[in-house]
Amino acid sequence: MKIEKASPTDIVLALAGNPNTGKSTIFNALTGLKQHTGNWPGKTVTNAQGHFIHRGKPFLLVDLPGTYSILANSPDEQVARDFICFGKPEATIVVTDATNLERNLNLALQIMEITSDVVVAVNLLDEAERKGISVDLSKLSAELGVPVIGTIAREQKGLTELKDIVDDIVMKKLQLKPYQIRYSAGIEERINQLSLKLEKILRGKINARWVALRLLDGDETIIESIEKYLLPSSIDLRGEIASW
Ligand SMILES: Nc1nc2c(ncn2[C@@H]2O[C@H](COP(=O)(O)OP(=O)(O)OP(=O)(O)O)[C@@H](O)[C@H]2O)c(=O)[nH]1
Ligand SMILES: [Mg+2]
Known part of the structure; x- marks a missing residue:
């Protein structure tokens, strides 16, 4: 896959997550582009790329296909994995569905085994509230060892905070200690x-x-x-x- 930097100083970011968690909605809100969104899975088949400026710096955001894992069991998973491993993103945003965190965190943990430079966006907080689910964001962040930001992407809520944290990660202002699974x-x-x-x-x-x-x-x-x-x-x- 070719990375289309507008300038060599572009800071490359990856946007990963399970299908249908709001990645493209975040992508569109941040870049002003119109990547297709809708409530059926598997729409983002190629990696859409777009630019935005935050705190005066140019960012290049790559919207990855939605996957449940990055173990390369399918072409989509391999695209997502290869970009996170070899596309040299300076930070990866993992978009999760607040109404289904347990399943969504599986992918976040896999990505945190590859890279420390991760922020977890807990999206669809409005849906969660409707279903009576509340998420303790700071506790989750403490457990995961990476920043966790609550978002309602469709209403553009939490997105400035998300960009701030991404910049903090890139500028190495945060101490990230991603939770590592220990095996036998x-x-x-x-x-x-x-x-x-x-x-x-x-x-x-x-x-x-x-x-x-x-x-x-x-x-x-x-x-x-x-x-x-x-x-x-x-x-x-x-x-x-x-x-x-
Ligand atoms: N209620 C609510 N709906 C949202 C929110 N964010 C996104 N959506 C909706 O969820 C649906 C899926 O959003 P997408 O942005 O297409 O999701 P995606 O993660 O890009 O999906 P894939 O590309 O298939 O992996 C769309 O109908 C969005 O409008 C949110 O915070 N709250
Ligand atoms: Mg999408």
């Missing part, structure tokens, strides 16, 4: 062994722990994408891994 001792040991080996090849270009997890899960697509986007063609990652 045996798996953690394998993760550590693999991470050490991977780090020598990946050299901080991508989170080695996360790559190790994907490999343990038998995910071949991550090797292809790393070879395609991150490594010089002289390095044979697949061959290296096969030799371990």
Whole structure:
């Protein structure tokens, strides 16, 4: 996928989330563009890109397809994953549905395994209120270790605060400590062994722990994408891994 920066100084942001959580509504409100919105899933098939200025800085926002996970089980998931891993976004906004947080946070946790630079937007707060659901945003933020902003995108509520936080993340003004899932001792040991080996090849270009997890899960697509986007063609990652 090509990233269309208006200028090289554009700050790239990703907009991720489950289907139908209001990503495109946020995208349109921020960029002034008219990405199609509607209440059926899977409308955003390509990555729409748009610009906005906030606090005097130029941002490039990329509206990713809605997915329940980024484990690359479908082309949409792979597009979303590859952009978060290789599109070098300086922050990722994870848009969640306040009426269905438990399911939505699964994706947020997966993204937080890849990158620390995450803000969670809890959208559809009006719908939640109608259903008698209240969300303790500050407690959620404390648990997740990343900022959480409540929004009602259709009414443009919370969006300035969201932009402020994104800028704070990009400017490294916040201490982010994203919650990391810990696996059983045996798996953690394998993760550590693999991470050490991977780090020598990946050299901080991508989170080695996360790559190790994907490999343990038998995910071949991550090797292809790393070879395609991150490594010089002289390095044979697949061959290296096969030799371990
Ligand atoms: N009540 C309410 N409706 C909202 C809010 N935000 C978005 N919507 C509506 O929810 C529907 C889905 O919004 P979209 O912006 O298309 O959602 P999306 O996440 O881009 O969906 P996909 O591209 O399919 O993943 C639309 O009908 C929006 O108008 C909100 O805060 N409150
Ligand atoms: Mg959309």
